[in-house]
Amino acid sequence: MTRMKVRKAVFPAAGMGTRFLPATKAMPKEMLPLVDKPLIQYGVEEAVAAGCEEIIIITGRGKTTMEDHFDRSWELEAVLEKRNKLALLEIARSMSKLAKIVYTRQAEALGLGHAVLMAKELVGDEPFAVILADDVVDSKQGCMKQMVEAYNDTQSSILGSEVVEGPAISNYGCLDCTPDANDPRLLLVRDMVEKPKFEDAPSQNAIIGRYILTPRIFEMLETIKPGAGGELQLTDGIKALLQYEKVYGFSYEGKRHDAGDKLGFLKATVEFALQRDDLGPTFRAWLKAQNF
Numbered sequence: 001m002t003r004m005k006v007r008k009a010v011f012p013a014a015g016m017g018t019r020f021l022p023a024t025k026a027m028p029k030e031m032l033p034l035v036d037k038p039l040i041q042y043g044v045e046e047a048v049a050a051g052c053e054e055i056i057i058i059t060g061r062g063k064t065t066m067e068d069h070f071d072r073s074w075e076l077e078a079v080l081e082k083r084n085k086l087a088l089l090e091i092a093r094s095m096s097k098l099a100k101i102v103y104t105r106q107a108e109a110l111g112l113g114h115a116v117l118m119a120k121e122l123v124g125d126e127p128f129a130v131i132l133a134d135d136v137v138d139s140k141q142g143c144m145k146q147m148v149e150a151y152n153d154t155q156s157s158i159l160g161s162e163v164v165e166g167p168a169i170s171n172y173g174c175l176d177c178t179p180d181a182n183d184p185r186l187l188l189v190r191d192m193v194e195k196p197k198f199e200d201a202p203s204q205n206a207i208i209g210r211y212i213l214t215p216r217i218f219e220m221l222e223t224i225k226p227g228a229g230g231e232l233q234l235t236d237g238i239k240a241l242l243q244y245e246k247v248y249g250f251s252y253e254g255k256r257h258d259a260g261d262k263l264g265f266l267k268a269t270v271e272f273a274l275q276r277d278d279l280g281p282t283f284r285a286w287l288k289a290q291n292f
């Protein structure tokens, strides 16, 4: 078998972001900033750090601010240059240099599986990463980088996975799996189910928004029927893939924040701000002085 590198990362970003209304009525949820950087930029930087050279963003209506964000802004650059604000100029330019970014549209929000299928032609016949930008993973090594290493060892699809408490499992894809004998971070997947009832969940191992998938997934996504919530689910596509290939769950090093949820977003904001050299010390002192 020819060993292929994971060179492309797909970002499904056509959802309506209903969990974050009213902020997401006219603004994509992927553009919500954690401190001063939009969610999608954290994801793109993670993909680039993992070795991905091409970023494929699946967009929909009202999502053009994402394209502007990763493009050059000549007006802004001219103003910053004139005012000699060179550090800011570098920040403004850096986004457009991150990677090759291409966009394709999902005309109808038919589900995550359908969104990923939109990338079929752009991905072609090679393994690829999928990142859901509202899952932000704070990790020393980078979550996707760890997963790419696991892919290189196994040459199989890898799903980021985390153990969640109690009924929370019903918010996720859930893995029926056993620990791999050779690598303690890997879980050999037997079966999977999208958003099970707590009583029916085969485990507490949730899928998080990080995937490396083999290109056969596209054939599977072309045949699946609407599943949980009446949507074409990526989980059902990967379940179908299990008939042909091994699939692993992967316990990554790092802390995941569900930044698409208001409380998760607030927690992530505080933690990310506290880690910053420029803001952390004063923010911490301010927090301590408050009488919340």
Ligand code: G1P
Pocket: 112, 132, 135, 171, 172, 173, 174, 194, 195, 206, 207, 208, 209, 233, 234, 235
């Ligand atoms: C999606 C997937 C689900 C996964 C989750 C991770 O669900 O369908 O399997 O566990 O992302 O965040 P969503 O959060 O879009 O409902």
